[in-house]
Amino acid sequence: MTVGDGMKGRVSTKGGAALRAAMTRLLAGRPERADGCLTKEDLWREAQVSRATMNRAQDILAEWDAHMVQYGKTTPREAQRDATIADLRRKLTAKTQQGTLLKRQLQAAAIAITALHHDNEALRNELSE
Structure with missing residues (x-):
């Protein structure tokens, strides 16, 4: 099993919670660690996880993308x-x-x-x- 196959879509509970909390703060316009732009870069920076961790969190990214489609990137x-x-x-x-x-x-x-x-x-x- 390769790392790419075995880790796809898998994020630790802590990483997933950090991403969800970061998403909530960014969408509410109350960032703590990023500049507040609604970008994926700010999402992983706000969550204080790696970009790779964010990329594996496909369910969270799907929610993020759905929100961006519905509401746009305006805070x-x-x-x-x-x-x-x-x-x-x-x-x-x-x-x-x-x-x-x-x-x-x-x-x-x-x-x-x-x-x-x-x-x-x-x-x-x-x-x-």
């Missing part, structure tokens, strides 16, 4: 940041539109005031003649 913190940015962009767009409307109203008022001023000047000239 909860990144998702919150993206939601905040999107909300701020919507607010900025609304304020920009409001500013544009107010600018147009101000320009219209300035034109009306200018016209009234000229009419007033013309009437004063007529009265003074």
Whole structure:
């Protein structure tokens, strides 16, 4: 029996528990040992196991891959940041539109005031003649 055949899919209980705990922390956005990116490299680093150990944990990797397919590689913190940015962009767009409307109203008022001023000047000239 070769090592590759005999060890395929076999991970110690301790290694499997470390990988599951690391996966839970990473997916929750609370890494302790890695930078928090949702990558397999961060998974084995967070679990403090070797890459080979992680690669043998096929059931855990299948769960990891399924989560990535369903939710993507965005951490909860990144998702919150993206939601905040999107909300701020919507607010900025609304304020920009409001500013544009107010600018147009101000320009219209300035034109009306200018016209009234000229009419007033013309009437004063007529009265003074």
